Amino acid sequence: MPELPPDGAPDGGEISPDTPDTPIRPAPSDHTCRAEVLELERRLAEARAALALAENEREATRAELDRAQRRLDAAILLHQADAIDLAEALGHVEQALADAPPAVAVAELRERSPALFASMPGATSLPFFRSGDGVDHLREQARASGDRRILLRYLRARRGA
Numbered sequence: 001m002p003e004l005p006p007d008g009a010p011d012g013g014e015i016s017p018d019t020p021d022t023p024i025r026p027a028p029s030d031h032t033c034r035a036e037v038l039e040l041e042r043r044l045a046e047a048r049a050a051l052a053l054a055e056n057e058r059e060a061t062r063a064e065l066d067r068a069q070r071r072l073d074a075a076i077l078l079h080q081a082d083a084i085d086l087a088e089a090l091g092h093v094e095q096a097l098a099d100a101p102p103a104v105a106v107a108e109l110r111e112r113s114p115a116l117f118a119s120m121p122g123a124t125s126l127p128f129f130r131s132g133d134g135v136d137h138l139r140e141q142a143r144a145s146g147d148r149r150i151l152l153r154y155l156r157a158r159r160g161a
Helices: 030-080 086-097 102-112 132-145 148-160
Strands: none
Touching (some): 132 148
16 A cells, blocks of 8 residues: 555645645736735725725814814804894804804904994992982982992982982
């Protein structure tokens, strides 16, 4: 009986475990391998281009979201600052939003254009007395004390009554 090589094939080749006479797989040719490599490189380039496009769209969307958030913050601040015409005030503030945060832009607009905002009563303004009792009471206090501040309050109340 002839002696077999260690791998079990009489001619020294590789034998398939299922059928002893057929080879496992033929070796691919260089032409087939090059075609596969070129196809894979083409698909990789397409995937990279799609990724770059998606990243650009993401950045554009993020910038648009940031602008919308700043506009919303400015609208809230304008409402809190008692803007009379919110759309007009927001139009003025939008120009400044590119350079400054919303709070600064609203404060600058309030200083620059106070007519766009409802007037706020000053800290020194006093309420008007509608009844004669308040005016009479202030008159008696001014007469009794001689204090100029109370006299001024009385005169303001009398003028408003």
